[in-house]
Amino acid sequence: MIIGIPKEIKNNENRVALTPSGVISFVKSGHKVLVEANAGIGSGFRNEDYANAGAEIIESAANVWAQSEMIMKVKEPLSSEYTYFRPGLILFTYLHLAAEPALAQALKDNDVTAIAYETVEVNRTLPLLTPMSEVAGRMSVQIGAQFLQKTNGGQGILLAGVPGVSRGQVTIIGGGIVGTNAAKMAVGLGADVTILDLSADRLRQLDDIFGYQITTLMSNPMNIAEAVAKADLLIGAVLIPGAKAPKLVTEEMVKSMKPGSVIVDVAIDQGGIVETCDHVTTHDDPTFEKHGVLHYSVANMPGAVPRTSTIALTNVTVPYAMQIANKGVQKAISENGALKLGVNTANGEITYEVVAKDLGYTYVSVEDALAKEVVSI
Numbered sequence: 352m353i354i355g356i357p358k359e360i361k362n363n364e365n366r367v368a369l370t371p372s373g374v375i376s377f378v379k380s381g382h383k384v385l386v387e388a389n390a391g392i393g394s395g396f397r398n399e400d401y402a403n404a405g406a407e408i409i410e411s412a413a414n415v416w417a418q419s420e421m422i423m424k425v426k427e428p429l430s431s432e433y434t435y436f437r438p439g440l441i442l443f444t445y446l447h448l449a450a451e452p453a454l455a456q457a458l459k460d461n462d463v464t465a466i467a468y469e470t471v472e473v474n475r476t477l478p479l480l481t482p483m484s485e486v487a488g489r490m491s492v493q494i495g496a497q498f499l500q501k502t503n504g505g506q507g508i509l510l511a512g513v514p515g516v517s518r519g520q521v522t523i524i525g526g527g528i529v530g531t532n533a534a535k536m537a538v539g540l541g542a543d544v545t546i547l548d549l550s551a552d553r554l555r556q557l558d559d560i561f562g563y564q565i566t567t568l569m570s571n572p573m574n575i576a577e578a579v580a581k582a583d584l585l586i587g588a589v590l591i592p593g594a595k596a597p598k599l600v601t602e603e604m605v606k607s608m609k610p611g612s613v614i615v616d617v618a619i620d621q622g623g624i625v626e627t628c629d630h631v632t633t634h635d636d637p638t639f640e641k642h643g644v645l646h647y648s649v650a651n652m653p654g655a656v657p658r659t660s661t662i663a664l665t666n667v668t669v670p671y672a673m674q675i676a677n678k679g680v681q682k683a684i685s686e687n688g689a690l691k692l693g694v695n696t697a698n699g700e701i702t703y704e705v706v707a708k709d710l711g712y713t714y715v716s717v718e719d720a721l722a723k724e725v726v727s728i
C-alpha cells in the first residue's frame with residue numbers, strides 16, 4: 352500500500368503521524384511511504400532521517416494526498432485539505448466529527464473511509480486516544496498553574512501554597528485518562544484536588560490510587576456547582592466516546608468562580624463541557640476571559656510538546672495502520688473489532704452511531720456501508 356504523511360497545518364501543530372522508525376516498519380513489510388517535505392521538523396525528525404529510513408520525500412501536500420492510498424495524519428483535516436478527499440481514500444487520524452460537522456459532510460460527500468483514532472476501542476478503552484490524553488492531562492495542570500500567575504492574567508496564586516498560606520484548589524471533572532493524569536500532576540504540586548466522575552467504580556479506583564490526597568465526588572449538578580465555585584483551576588476531562596461533550600458547567604457556575612481563576616477545558620475537542628468555553632483557541636492565542644475567569648480551550652494541546660507526543664502517538668497507531676496496509680481496509684476492519692469501531696465514515700455514510708445522532712444523519716453500520724458498491728482507487 353502507498354501511505355502518505357502530510358505536514359500538519361493546524362496552528363502550532365508540530366506533531367507528525369509517523370516517525371522514521373515507523374517508516375522502516377512499513378517499508379520492511381513491502382509498503383511505500385511518501386512523506387511531505389519538512390513534515391517531521393517540528394518533532395525533531397529531518398527529511399534525511401525519513402529518506403534514510405526508506406521514505407520518499409514529496410515537496411507538495413497535494414501530491415502526497417493524490418498519490419497515497421492511505422493518509423495518516425494527527426489532527427482532523429482543515430477545510431483547505433477537503434479538496435484532497437476522493438472516493439476510496441483511507442484517512443487514519445483524529446477526527447472528532449461530532450464537533451466538526453463540515454468535515455463530516457465533506458468526508459461523506461467524497462466517499463472517504465475515515466477511521467478516527469479516538470473511537471478505536473478495545474474492552475472499553477481507547478488505545479489511540481490514551482497517550483494524547485496522558486499528555487494533555489499532565490499539561491493541563493502545568494498550563495493552569497502558569498495562567499494562575501498574575502503576570503499571565505490570573506489571580507496570582509501558587510497551587511502549592513506555602514507554609515501558613517492555603518494551597519490552591521484544583522477541580523477536575525471526569526476521572527478518566529485526562530483526569531487521572533491531571534490529578535497526578537496537581538497532587539505532585541501539592542494542590543488541594545477534587546475529582547468528579549459519573550462512574551462510582553471509577554471513583555473507587557481513583558480513591559485506591561490517590562487515597563487521602565484527593566477528594567472524590569459523584570458528578571451531579573449540585574456537586575459540580577459546589578466544586579466549580581471553590582476551584583482556582585477547573586479542568587474539563589469528560590468524554591462520552593464519539594459524542595458531543597455534555598455541557599456540565601453552566602454560565603452561572605462560571606460566574607460563581609473567583610476573578611482570575613482558570614478553566615482548562617481539555618474536552619474542547621469534542622465541543623467542551625463548559626458553557627462559556629464557546630470556541631476553540633490556539634497555541635498562539637490560547638486564552639480568553641469571561642466573567643473574570645480565564646478560559647483555555649486549545650484542541651491540540653499535545654502539539655506543544657511534539658517530540659514526546661509524536662513518539663507516544665505513533666507507538667500505538669502504527670500497529671493498527673500496519674494491519675490496514677497489510678490486509679486492505681475491508682479485511683482489516685472485518686478481522687479487528689477495535690479498528691471497526693474507529694470507522695466514522697465509509698462509502699458516503701456516517702458509520703459511528705453517536706456521531707450520526709449528534710449531527711442529525713442516518714446511521715449506517717460499517718458492514719452495510721461497505722457492502723454498498725465498493726470503490727477502489
Ligand SMILES: NC(=O)C1=CN([C@@H]2O[C@H](COP(=O)(O)OP(=O)(O)OC[C@H]3O[C@@H](n4cnc5c(N)ncnc54)[C@H](O)[C@@H]3O)[C@@H](O)[C@H]2O)C=CC1
Pocket residue numbers: 469480481483484485487524525526527528529530547548549550553570588589590591597599616617618619620621649650651652653
Ligand atoms: N484538548 C486536547 O488537546 C486534548 C483533548 N483530549 C480530550 O479529553 C477528553 C477526555 O479524554 P479521556 O480522559 O481520554 O477520556 P476517558 O474516557 O478516559 O475519561 C472520560 C471520563 O469522563 C467520565 N464521565 C462521563 N460522563 C461524565 C459526567 N457527566 N460527569 C463526570 N464524568 C463523566 C467517564 O466516566 C470517564 O471516566 C476527550 O474529549 C479527549 O478527546 C484528549 C487529548 C488532547
Ligand SMILES: CC(=O)C(=O)O
Pocket residue numbers: 426445469480483484620650651652653654
Ligand atoms: C486527541 C487530540 O485531538 C489531540 O491529541 O490533538
